[in-house]
Amino acid sequence: MLEKTLAGLAQGLAAGEFSSVELTQSYLDRIKAEDGALNSFITVTEEQALSQAQAADQRRAAGEAGPFTGLPIAHKDIFCTEGVRTSCGSRMLDNFISPYNATVIENFNRAGAVSLGKTNMDEFAMGSSNESSFYGPARNPWNTECVPGGSSGGSAAAIAGGLVPGATGTDTGGSIRQPAALCGITGLKPTYGRVSRYGMIAYASSLDQGGPMARTAEDNAIMLNVMAGFDPKDSTSIDKAVPDYTLTLNDSLKGLKIGLPKEYFSDEIDPQITAQVQAAIKEFEALGATVKEVSLPNSHLAIPAYYIIAPAEASSNLSRFDGVRYGYRCNDPVDLEDMYKRSRGEGFGEEVKRRIMVGTYALSEGFYDAYYKKALQIRRLIQQDFVNVLAEVDIIMGPTTPHPAFKLGEKTSDPVAMYMEDIFTISLNLAGMPGMSIPCGFANGLPVGLQLIGNYFAEERLLNAAHQFQQATDWHRQTPAR
Amino acid sequence: MEWEAVIGLEIHAQLATKSKIFSGASTAFGAEPNTQACAVDLALPGTLPVFNAEALRMAVLFGLAIDAEIGYTSVFDRKNYFYPDLPKGYQTSQLFHPIVGIGHVDIELEDGTTKRVGVTRAHLEEDAGKSLHEEFPSMTGIDLNRAGTPLLEIVSEPDMRSAEEAVAYVKKIHSIVTNLGICDGNMSEGSFRCDCNVSVRYKGEEKFGNRTETKNINSFRFIEKAIKGEIERQIDLLEDGGTITQETRLYDANKDETRSMRSKEEANDYRYFPCPDLLPIVIDDEYVEKLRSTLPELPDARKARFIEQYQLSEYDAMVLSAYRDLSHYFETTANIADDAKLAANWVMGELSKHLNQNDTDITASPVTAEMLGGLLLRIKDNTITGKIAKQVFEAMWAGEGSADEVIEAKGLKQVTDTGAIEAMVDEVIAANQPQVDQYVSAEPDKRGKMIGFFMGKVMQASQGKANPGQVQGLLKQKLDALANS
Incomplete structure (x- = not known):
């Protein structure tokens, strides 16, 4: 049963083939046996999982089960979970037991989901390889010498490794789509404001967005049905009705207009990736879609703009970690300044400190106009690029990443090379639109991701296209050798 | 050459909302420390602010009351600095687009004239918590009950020229916010407090001198004393050939003096930027006009x-x-x-x-x-x-x-019975012969004043209850009769 998708497991539970407790126990056993090699979990919540599974079985027996009742998933350790350590991959929060639930967690609890635990991630979601985690890197199940991507690397690795059928992630510059691509699974970054950010520890507030990760588009739809919706506790969440994303999965793709941005098919991309992406686009044509070349002329400005805006917001968002009320506090501070300096100096890792310093600098008096204000102007240009293209086509397609998974340690000494891995994903967060990554082949035995980008609130269309592709192909069914 | 003081004030008025500006916690004063601080006020990881529309209503009412420009689109900014009683490491405030723009109030001066004082702006922001130093030897306690209480910061133009004018201005703002019911005005509880910017220059000069800012003064009397003291200190310093350092000062009410807290060089770079967790507040004419119709008499x-x-x-x-x-x-x-x-x-x-x-x-x-x-x-x-x-x-x-x-x-009813009063009058005249003699021998135009003595005696005898008009009339009648006889 562990090879099934969430949709398959839901059927099995509904048909009484197995109970949620049995299912949950099987996954817990497998995590215990196999996560030593992957390090995809920071915390496994065995006791809570089993009691949630028991409650789900009772709910089913009472005839009150919903579509998600009894399904086991995991949560990126960025979502505050009541009574459970919520570390955000940082020493700073290693001792933080959240006293409250994020809205996303609350939504899954209400749906009767079972949470197996909290997955590994780059510290405060800052990274593209999971190597900045205080708990050590998660590893790519296709090759454990390779990174799973990041920052939602633990969720991607756990799903690809068969330790959990679905998991939550968050995406600030590609943190759902990039690890999904590198681990050969399906992940969706919804429209900014579609999923509540309440209780999701902030990295860059205007870019952060939670979303589903699973093996298939159908499973993404099932999860998004639970996650999406207006939340009065998040002023940036949008009050718009949530459709049932599973209902449109089987719509025809006839007449679907696909745009291929020429900027996404340059020589700097691994040729094997380009070839797999082009083959996938042929498949969409076979399904009835039409293809045309488009242009996103400001794409090259996305990384510089992002690395001003995101660190600027982060430098402020992370000020609350001061050792005063919760989290890490240094030993024996001599005075207030010493407490601040050492608590933050010892509690944060390299990459986090780098971004706090960059952001602090960018917002400083005399530099604000040259950096932050300029970056906001570029952000508007990039957004306009997407608006223009999506007025002409329904979905923009291209590679999710320029390279397949790289070796652990390969890029840690060169932060800019690491930042470049997000070149195709980052601009979408600046624009606020939804994007997906779905498996579309292999390069040197490592998965390749195809990125699908749609207009604001076009999640249905993206999931529909991805699902139709997955009905016609079996890249998403490939699993690494166990 | 004559000196002239230049004074501008920043007033912090706590708005009388029931809950905080960005959370649902209560704003009531005086609760046990940290019992009115929810997850948002504690700045727990992942928490987000939600703006309390009641604070908006109050701020706009104030803007209308001082005939100010209303900010139809106002934006919250983050003011970043570290302090233990500032849980998020930034204060959410409004720098670039405040809710209330340029307005004015008129103050009454001692000579009976009125003076118009400009209000530069008024913006919404959140209050910080409190650091408690006395209760914990060698440690600092943090009480976050006040954290997130809505404040309206009212910034004046540097239009005032004396401590008296400054106090008249503060009193006027105090009376406006309490009349509007948007602030309880309780200064001892810190609901209404004032920062005073003071500089001096020679009269007639256009350029401002270097100014100091004296923080958080919480009584009308202290404002007057602090400003007076600061003006004197600056004049003395300049006349001795010194210069004024631009700095933040603290008023010590016990010693009645201000002292330096930090100079401009040590000042923070607050790295203001628009708060990405809050949307701009957009209001329209309909909202403003509806509020205008609820303005009480000012x-x-x-x-x-x-x-x-x-x-x-x-x-x-x-x-x-x-x-x-x-x-x-x-x-x-x-x-x-x-x-x-x-x-x-x-x-x-x-x-x-x-x-x-x-x-x-x-x-x-x-x-x-x-x-x-x-x-x-x-x-x-x-x-x-x-x-x-x-x-x-x-x-x-x-x-x-x-x-x-x-x-x-x-039994305090006034005695108006003429007979009873006449008896008391006769008794007093009979018992004070020397004074009666004086009265009789005095020039007629001096006699009026002398009646006061007899009045006092009769009123005393009646325990204050005799009708003074009647007493006076009877006394005059009887004494004059003696004098003329």
Whole structure:
């Protein structure tokens, strides 16, 4: 049963083939046996999982089960979970037991989901390889010498490794789509404001967005049905009705207009990736879609703009970690300044400190106009690029990443090379639109991701296209050798 | 050369919302530390602010009351700095697009003229918590109950030229915000506090001198003293050939002096930027006009009405119009007594004296406006004298009942029976022969003053109850008869 998708497991539970407790126990056993090699979990919540599974079985027996009742998933350790350590991959929060639930967690609890635990991630979601985690890197199940991507690397690795059928992630510059691509699974970054950010520890507030990760588009739809919706506790969440994303999965793709941005098919991309992406686009044509070349002329400005805006917001968002009320506090501070300096100096890792310093600098008096204000102007240009293209086509397609998974340690000494891995994903967060990554082949035995980008609130269309592709192909069914 | 002070003020008025500006926690004062701080106020990881629209209503009302430009799109910014009682490491405020723009108030000067003082802006922001140093030896306690309480920061133009003008301005703003019901105005609890920017220059010079900012002063008297002291300090320093350092200073009420807190060089770079967790606040004409229609009568308009309707003096009208509760009390009393001048005298005299001495708010006065009105009626119909009335007032203050009840119980009714008064007059004349002789031998135009002695004796004999007019008339009649005989 562990090879099934969430949709398959839901059927099995509904048909009484197995109970949620049995299912949950099987996954817990497998995590215990196999996560030593992957390090995809920071915390496994065995006791809570089993009691949630028991409650789900009772709910089913009472005839009150919903579509998600009894399904086991995991949560990126960025979502505050009541009574459970919520570390955000940082020493700073290693001792933080959240006293409250994020809205996303609350939504899954209400749906009767079972949470197996909290997955590994780059510290405060800052990274593209999971190597900045205080708990050590998660590893790519296709090759454990390779990174799973990041920052939602633990969720991607756990799903690809068969330790959990679905998991939550968050995406600030590609943190759902990039690890999904590198681990050969399906992940969706919804429209900014579609999923509540309440209780999701902030990295860059205007870019952060939670979303589903699973093996298939159908499973993404099932999860998004639970996650999406207006939340009065998040002023940036949008009050718009949530459709049932599973209902449109089987719509025809006839007449679907696909745009291929020429900027996404340059020589700097691994040729094997380009070839797999082009083959996938042929498949969409076979399904009835039409293809045309488009242009996103400001794409090259996305990384510089992002690395001003995101660190600027982060430098402020992370000020609350001061050792005063919760989290890490240094030993024996001599005075207030010493407490601040050492608590933050010892509690944060390299990459986090780098971004706090960059952001602090960018917002400083005399530099604000040259950096932050300029970056906001570029952000508007990039957004306009997407608006223009999506007025002409329904979905923009291209590679999710320029390279397949790289070796652990390969890029840690060169932060800019690491930042470049997000070149195709980052601009979408600046624009606020939804994007997906779905498996579309292999390069040197490592998965390749195809990125699908749609207009604001076009999640249905993206999931529909991805699902139709997955009905016609079996890249998403490939699993690494166990 | 003559010196001139230049003063600008920043007033922080806590808005009287029930819950905080970005969370649902209560804003009530005086609870046990940290019992009114929710997850958002504690800045737990992942928490987000949600703006309390009631704070918006109050800020816009204030803008309308000072005839200010209203910010139809206002934006919250983050002011970043580290302090233990600032849980998020930034204060959410409004720098670039405040809710209230340029406006003005008129203040009354001692010479009877009025002066217009510009208000540069007023913006919404959240208050910080409190650091408690005294309770914990060698440690600091943090109380976050106040964290997130909505503040309206009201920034004036540097239009004031003396401590007296500054206090008149602060009092005017205080009376406006309390009249609007948007701030309880309680200065000792910190609901209304003031930062004073002071510089000096030679009169006639256009350039401003270097200024200092004295923070968080919380009484009218301290504001006046702090500014006066600071002006003197700056003049002394400059006259001794020194220079003024631009710095933040602290007023020590115990020593009545200001001292340096930090200089400009040590000042923070606050790295303001728009708060990405909050959307811009956008309001329209309909919202503003609807609020305008709810504006209560404001002190300036009420003052004009009091002069017109009750023929009060300029000064009495200003004092009695400043606060809604005081104005209401006065008008109720005046209407019952049907005598505005008498009511004004009693409210500003005996009542104010008792309220001050007992540190009692007018809304909690044991003598209500109805009771005072009842007392004044008894003065007017000659049941009691003004002097006795003070005695009755004391008894009412002590909870002994209404004026009529007190007069009855204590037998304080004025004696108007001519026979009884005449008997007392005759007795006093008979018992004070030397003074009667003096009266008789005095020039007629000096006699008037001498009657006072006999008046005092008769009133004493009657225990103040004799009708003074009748006593005076009878005395004059009888003494003059002796003199002319």
